[in-house]
Amino acid sequence: MSKHSVVIFVSQRNSLRSILAQACLAHLGSGRFLALSCGWPGMLADAIHPAAIGALNSASMPIPNHRPRDWNDLARPSAARAEFVITLDETTSSFQPRWPGQPDSALWAFPDVAAAGDPEKVAHLAIQMLYALRRRLELFVSLPLQGTDRAAIRSDLRDLAHMR
Template sequence: MKQYNILFLCTHNSARSVLGEALASTHPSGLFVGYSAGSTPGTQVNPFAREIALELGYDESKLRSKSWDEYGLPDAPKMDFIVTVCDNAAGEVCPFWPGKPSTAHWGFPDPSQVQGTDLEKKAAFNEVRNGLKRRLDILAAMPLEKLDSMSLKEIHTKA
């Protein structure tokens, strides 16, 4: 079975994009290898995102904020899909991605900006996790070998 590399982009690569990476890599279909990066990566992964990733069974050693420049290097994995998950990253000029991967924007509010109790903050992260999972489930059910950017963008409206 072919696996598809999917890169989730967000500005700081500490919350939403990390959740995308973990969800894709642990998706029950086995179809995806998730990656994440940011235009201006933070210094650490948000503790709530880390907790969810570990609950999913994601490898803790892979949880770090990364620059999207890493994925433009010649020895970087070739991406099949690029998904921005925050409005800031969607509006930025992205690097050149070798192989012309399909791209889409699946925007979610930043859960790390939620004020309140830890329970309220965790609920915001779970909302993003659930939304990303729904979109990945839809993506996994599609004929991936025939997928183009337009089809990938339509997932946003179906989820």
């Protein structure tokens, strides 16, 4: 693996789940990771969800400085080659493109809290999701990615999906 491990987080609209994961990994990764996020073309939100902004602000994590983008931007041959693709939205998993370089992938299914409707409820659920993602990502960043059997890392990445 390269000096920086590229990790792509995927969710349907790229406005809440994948944004929280991207920001959290960038915060925890100490420069070891390049965290990116994207969503399903044609399903993207116009902007980062206000609940994601609120959750990240409450945790003192920087907000990614990009608008929601579709996965075609990150699946181009010229894009940064990902070592890992983590899908946070079960509905998108079978529609994703072929990622260059055959990255290891995992499904960490999280509910679509943005669909909860009530802004206060969505804000509360977004904070809970951020902390759940943080627990998984703290374990992920502690994995010995250099010099370890790729199958073992792939297994560990997928096992993290079952954390509660």
